Amino acid sequence: MSVRRSTTATAGAPSAPAPPVARKLPDLFAARHWQPFDFQRAVWEAIGRGQSGLLHATTGTGKTYAAWLGALLAFASPPSRPGSPPPPLTVLWLTPMRALAADTTRALIAPLGELGLDWTVGLRTGDTSSSERAAQARRLPTALVTTPESLSLLLTRADARETLGGVWLVVVDEWHELIGSKRGVQVQLALARLHRWQPDLCVWGLSATLGNLDHARDVLLAGVSPERRVLVHGHTPKTLIIDTLLPDAASRFPWAGHLGLSMLPHVVRELEASCTTLVFLNTRSQAELWYQALLDAKPEWAGLIALHHGSLDRAVREWVEQNLKNGALRAVVCTSSLDLGVDFLPVERVLQIGSPKGVARLLQRAGRSGHAPGRASRVTVVPTHSLELVEAVAARQAALAGQIEARDSPDKPLDVLVQHLVTVALGGGFRASELLAEVRTTWAYRALTDEEWQWCLAFVRDGGGTLSAYPDYRRAMPDDDGVWRVPDPRLARRHRMSVGTIVSETTMQVRYWTRAGSGGASLGTVEEGFIARLAPGDCFLFGGRLLELVRTQEMTAYVRRATGKRPAVPRWNGGKMPLSTELADAVVTTLDAVQAGRLDPSTTPELPLIQPLVELQMRWSALPTPETLLAETLHSREGWHLFLYPFAGRSVHLGLGSLLAWRLGQKVPATFSVAVNDYGLELLASAPLDWSQWLPQVLAEERHRGLAADVLGSLNAGELSLRRFREIARVAGLVFQGYPGAAKSARQLQASSSLFYEVFRKYDPGNLLLGQAEREVLMQELDAHRLATTLARLASMRLDLHVLERPSPLAFPLIVEFLREKLSTEKLADRIARMLADLERAAGPAPDYTGPMHDMQSGADAAWVAAQARFGMSDHAGPAGPRKPRRARKPSRPLPLL
Structure with a gap:
C-alpha cells in the first residue's frame, strides 16, 4: 500500500514511515484473517496527506484501527538502534469515558510488537494511579489515551508547550457523545491551543451515531482550513437486528412508573438462551433493582451475572469489564457506563429494558453486541408497558430509515471560557x-464579542469588580510584560483540582465497617443527598x-451486610431522558400506520x-396523526381536564404546559395544575373552559409574542436559573469543592452558589453568567428551540377535540402522573388497580387474539407492588421510611375520576 507524507510538513516533523512498517501491515491483517475496508484505507491515505476529518461508520467495523494504523503509517518508524528511548508524545486519543479509555489503550498496544515499533501507549484518566501520574510527569508516552478533563490538566503544566507541542495527531473518539455538551466545548478550546503550537496538527473524530455530520465535522475541525477537512463514511455490510421481547398480552391502559418486572421470566429465558448478554437500563436505581430481581429469580447465577454503573468502585468495574472480555459472565446489568465503544467480543446480544428514548441510543447499545466486522449486532427491546410496544416498532423503523438524532454544540458558554483562561x-x-x-x-466562540472577552478577562482578574475585595478571585493577572499568569500557588492548586465541566451532586464513599472500627473495602460512591436521608440502621x-x-464520617458512609430488612434504592441524578424528536415523530407515524392498516403483520409481530x-383509543376518542x-x-x-398530545418529549411538554396555563391565566380567571409525560400533557382547571375557542388562540400567539419572555414568565424562572447557576459557578471557579478529605457538602456548595447568585442579581445585574444561566434554562432544561418548533408545528395542525366520558388509553398514564404527586406509593398502587378494573369493565372484553387480560400490565402491577413492598420504592420514588401497619379499610368509594 502506498503511504504519502503531508506536503505541508514543517521542520521537525516525524519522518516518513520506513518501508518495513508499511510492508508488515498486510502481514498483521493476514495473521488475524482481516481485510481492510475501503473506509480504513481512505483514512490512512488522508492522514498521510496531512488532512483532518470525521469518520462515521457502524459500530464494530474497525474505526479504531482506521485512525490508529493511519497514525502508525504516517508518523512511526522502527527504532533506530536497540535500547533507544521511545519517541515523544505524538498521538493524543480522547475518549469520553473511563471504561472506553482502558479498552482503547489495550487495542492500541496490540499491534505494536508485530509491527516492530518501540512506541509506548499510556492511559491517563481519573482512575490513573498516583505512581503512574508521577511517571508520566517525567516522560509522557508516545500515544496517550485520555479524557477531555485530563487533557485540560496537562495544559496547566508550566511546560505544556514543550510536552504537547510535538503532538501530530489528535483522535476524538465517540465525538457524538461530546459535541452537544460543555465537555465538547472543552475539547474545542484544547484543540485550538494545540493548533497554535502545531499548525499542521491532524484531528480526527470517530462516531457511529450522528444525524448532522456536516455540523459535527465543522465543529470539530473549526481550526482546520476547509481544504484540509474530509468526511469519510464507513459503508460496511453490518447486520443489525432490532426486535422486541413480546409479553403474553398487553394492556389497553398503559402507565409508566412501575418496573416492568412481569417481564422478568421472559428476560430470564432470553439470558438462558444466550452466552453473554448486556441488559441495559436507563437509570442506576433501575439497574440495581433488576440485578437483584435476576438474582432472586436465579440464585444459581451468583457469580455469573454482574452489575456495572458509574458509581461502583473502579476495581468492581474493571473486574466486570475483564470478565466480560473473557466470556466468564452470562449477563451484565448496566447503564450508559457501558454504552460507548468498549469491545466485548463475547457479547452476543443486548436487551434494552424500557424505552431507549432515542434512535441513536438504541443503535449505540446495539453495537455493543457482535462487536466485530462480519458479526450481527442484535438489540431486543423489553417493553414495560403497552405504548413501549409502539415505541419499539417506531424505533426499529426509524433506525432502518437512518433517522438519527442531531447533536448541536453549545454556543458561547462563558463559564467554560473563564475556566480555560485560568488553565x-x-x-x-x-x-x-x-x-x-x-x-x-x-466553533463555540466564533462570534465572541470584544465586550464579552473583556468581561471574561476582568472576571478572572478580580471577579469582575464585584468580588475585587477578595483575593481568592484574583486568579489570573497580567505581569509587567502583559503576560497573564496565576499569581498564587494556592489558587493554582485549587484550579487544578477543579478542572472539568462535569457537575454532579457531591458523592460519598461507601465502605465496609470493620470490627476494629475502621474502614474496609470500598464499594463505590453514592450521592450525599441520598445518604443524608438515612439514619444509622x-x-x-x-x-x-x-x-x-453504620455511620457517616468525613464524606464516607460505613456499612455492613444486612438481611431481612426493607431497603431503599439510591437515586442518582441524570436519569431524565426525554423522548427524542425523531423517535416521537416515528411513534406518531406508527400509530397512524396501525390505524390505517399499513403495517405488515408478518414483519411487525x-x-x-x-x-x-x-x-x-379510536372507539372512545381518536388517534393523533402527523x-x-x-x-x-x-x-x-x-x-x-384537558389532555393534549404533541408527542414532543417530557421536557418540551413541561414548558408547553406551563406556557399554556400562563397564557390562559392572562385571559381568564382560572388556576391550573400540569402533569406531563413523553406523549402529552394534562391541564387540570378549576372551572370549565371552551377549549375549542381558547386552545387555537394560545397556540397561535407564538407568531406575535416573545416565546422566551412567556416561558420564563410561566415558570419559577428565578429558582430554575438559580439551580443552573450553581453548575455555572462550579465550572467558572466561583465555588471550590474542597480538598481531598475535606470536601464541602452539597448544602455548603449550594449555599455558596446561591449567595453569589443573589449578590450578582443585586449589585451586578449585568453579570454575563446570570444571562448564561437564563439561556441554559431555556435551551437545556426547557429545550426552548424544540419548544418553539413544536409550537409552530401545533399552530399549523388541525385541532381534533373530543369530549370523554372516562379516561382514554392515552389519557390514563397522564392521570397516573398527576396522582403520583399526591399519593404515597402504596395508595397509588391501590388507586391504579381500582381504576384499571373500572376501565376494563367499561371497555368490555378484549379481542380474542390478545389472550387473557391478566397480561403484561396487570402482571406488572402485581410485580410493582411486590417490588415496592420489598425495596420500599418504585423507580420514581425515594427512600422509604418506616411504615406503620395498615388498618383494615372500608370498601372503597367509586373513583372520583370515573
Whole structure:
C-alpha cells in the first residue's frame, strides 16, 4: 500500500514511515484473517496527506484501527538502534469515558510488537494511579489515551508547550457523545491551543451515531482550513437486528412508573438462551433493582451475572469489564457506563429494558453486541408497558430509515471560557490579544464579542469588580510584560483540582465497617443527598448488596451486610431522558400506520398486542396523526381536564404546559395544575373552559409574542436559573469543592452558589453568567428551540377535540402522573388497580387474539407492588421510611375520576 507524507510538513516533523512498517501491515491483517475496508484505507491515505476529518461508520467495523494504523503509517518508524528511548508524545486519543479509555489503550498496544515499533501507549484518566501520574510527569508516552478533563490538566503544566507541542495527531473518539455538551466545548478550546503550537496538527473524530455530520465535522475541525477537512463514511455490510421481547398480552391502559418486572421470566429465558448478554437500563436505581430481581429469580447465577454503573468502585468495574472480555459472565446489568465503544467480543446480544428514548441510543447499545466486522449486532427491546410496544416498532423503523438524532454544540458558554483562561495562564501564560484570536478559531466562540472577552478577562482578574475585595478571585493577572499568569500557588492548586465541566451532586464513599472500627473495602460512591436521608440502621441496596448504614464520617458512609430488612434504592441524578424528536415523530407515524392498516403483520409481530389499545383509543376518542393535534376533555371531581398530545418529549411538554396555563391565566380567571409525560400533557382547571375557542388562540400567539419572555414568565424562572447557576459557578471557579478529605457538602456548595447568585442579581445585574444561566434554562432544561418548533408545528395542525366520558388509553398514564404527586406509593398502587378494573369493565372484553387480560400490565402491577413492598420504592420514588401497619379499610368509594 502506498503511504504519502503531508506536503505541508514543517521542520521537525516525524519522518516518513520506513518501508518495513508499511510492508508488515498486510502481514498483521493476514495473521488475524482481516481485510481492510475501503473506509480504513481512505483514512490512512488522508492522514498521510496531512488532512483532518470525521469518520462515521457502524459500530464494530474497525474505526479504531482506521485512525490508529493511519497514525502508525504516517508518523512511526522502527527504532533506530536497540535500547533507544521511545519517541515523544505524538498521538493524543480522547475518549469520553473511563471504561472506553482502558479498552482503547489495550487495542492500541496490540499491534505494536508485530509491527516492530518501540512506541509506548499510556492511559491517563481519573482512575490513573498516583505512581503512574508521577511517571508520566517525567516522560509522557508516545500515544496517550485520555479524557477531555485530563487533557485540560496537562495544559496547566508550566511546560505544556514543550510536552504537547510535538503532538501530530489528535483522535476524538465517540465525538457524538461530546459535541452537544460543555465537555465538547472543552475539547474545542484544547484543540485550538494545540493548533497554535502545531499548525499542521491532524484531528480526527470517530462516531457511529450522528444525524448532522456536516455540523459535527465543522465543529470539530473549526481550526482546520476547509481544504484540509474530509468526511469519510464507513459503508460496511453490518447486520443489525432490532426486535422486541413480546409479553403474553398487553394492556389497553398503559402507565409508566412501575418496573416492568412481569417481564422478568421472559428476560430470564432470553439470558438462558444466550452466552453473554448486556441488559441495559436507563437509570442506576433501575439497574440495581433488576440485578437483584435476576438474582432472586436465579440464585444459581451468583457469580455469573454482574452489575456495572458509574458509581461502583473502579476495581468492581474493571473486574466486570475483564470478565466480560473473557466470556466468564452470562449477563451484565448496566447503564450508559457501558454504552460507548468498549469491545466485548463475547457479547452476543443486548436487551434494552424500557424505552431507549432515542434512535441513536438504541443503535449505540446495539453495537455493543457482535462487536466485530462480519458479526450481527442484535438489540431486543423489553417493553414495560403497552405504548413501549409502539415505541419499539417506531424505533426499529426509524433506525432502518437512518433517522438519527442531531447533536448541536453549545454556543458561547462563558463559564467554560473563564475556566480555560485560568488553565492557559497556568500553562505558560498568555497574551490577551493572541489568546482571543485563538479562542475565536473554535466553533463555540466564533462570534465572541470584544465586550464579552473583556468581561471574561476582568472576571478572572478580580471577579469582575464585584468580588475585587477578595483575593481568592484574583486568579489570573497580567505581569509587567502583559503576560497573564496565576499569581498564587494556592489558587493554582485549587484550579487544578477543579478542572472539568462535569457537575454532579457531591458523592460519598461507601465502605465496609470493620470490627476494629475502621474502614474496609470500598464499594463505590453514592450521592450525599441520598445518604443524608438515612439514619444509622437503615438499609439500602447498592452494588447488588443489601447494606445497613453504620455511620457517616468525613464524606464516607460505613456499612455492613444486612438481611431481612426493607431497603431503599439510591437515586442518582441524570436519569431524565426525554423522548427524542425523531423517535416521537416515528411513534406518531406508527400509530397512524396501525390505524390505517399499513403495517405488515408478518414483519411487525408487535401488531396484535398494539391493536387492542389502538382500537379502544379510536372507539372512545381518536388517534393523533402527523396532520392533526389530538385534544381530549374530561370532567371529574378533581375539575375539568384537558389532555393534549404533541408527542414532543417530557421536557418540551413541561414548558408547553406551563406556557399554556400562563397564557390562559392572562385571559381568564382560572388556576391550573400540569402533569406531563413523553406523549402529552394534562391541564387540570378549576372551572370549565371552551377549549375549542381558547386552545387555537394560545397556540397561535407564538407568531406575535416573545416565546422566551412567556416561558420564563410561566415558570419559577428565578429558582430554575438559580439551580443552573450553581453548575455555572462550579465550572467558572466561583465555588471550590474542597480538598481531598475535606470536601464541602452539597448544602455548603449550594449555599455558596446561591449567595453569589443573589449578590450578582443585586449589585451586578449585568453579570454575563446570570444571562448564561437564563439561556441554559431555556435551551437545556426547557429545550426552548424544540419548544418553539413544536409550537409552530401545533399552530399549523388541525385541532381534533373530543369530549370523554372516562379516561382514554392515552389519557390514563397522564392521570397516573398527576396522582403520583399526591399519593404515597402504596395508595397509588391501590388507586391504579381500582381504576384499571373500572376501565376494563367499561371497555368490555378484549379481542380474542390478545389472550387473557391478566397480561403484561396487570402482571406488572402485581410485580410493582411486590417490588415496592420489598425495596420500599418504585423507580420514581425515594427512600422509604418506616411504615406503620395498615388498618383494615372500608370498601372503597367509586373513583372520583370515573
